[in-house]
Amino acid sequence: EVQLVESGGGLVQPGRSLKLSCAASGFTFSNYGMAWVCQAPTKGLEWVASISTGGGNTYYRDSVKGRFTISRDNAKNTLYLQMDSLRSEDTATYYCARLGGDYWGQGVMVTVSS
Amino acid sequence: DVVLTQTPVAQPVTLGDQASISCRSSQSLVHSNGNTYLEWYLQKPGQSPQLLIYKVSNRFSGVPDRFIGSGSGSDFTLKISRVEPEDLGVYYCFQATHDPYTFGAGTKLELK
16 A cells, blocks of 8 residues: 655744655655645645656755755655745645655645744 | 636535536646646545546546546646535646646635
8 A cells, every 4th residue: 555654844933944754655666756745724735846766856846946955765765855944934734745646645734933 | 837727716516516627727738748747636625635637638546437637738627527525625736747837726616
């Protein structure tokens, strides 16, 4: 059974950092591109970033370029999102998903507030 | 960035009715490889999004045939025939043709 389990969320002050993880199981992780998608409270979905199978190609939405870094460890079957210089508008539930959208995690909440 | 405009914002329905959602793109979603990467998702309250349709008209595994995706270029439609209770929620279109990828703002399918 395919599973994607996010962790690492929480409450953080503006300007600080947070690193999200997504543990994958039930499929050959290294064969799939992966993505992070976020959803602010009561708002719609927003694509955040994606990464190719080997990690050599990464893509970001404009509002997170230079602040967020997507990466992966294929030996550990884990996807990451390093979030630096966090802003209040980054407050959202963050989902990891397999590229193609067929499998999603349950989401992890990130709250940026003083 | 590609803007996806979904209409209507909300679609009140009676169970058993047909529903139709439009998704219009600010530019063509035909990729240089000839594919059109337009997907439809349903998000039920308190749940993660679930894939319904990929590449315009292909139903994902297990999706009932009452969900029909159609369209081309920059104009796409999702039709749901005979709406059932489990179809209620927010529908999003999504494009993965142009970087950065983008979602539409969503259409809430709700009971009248």
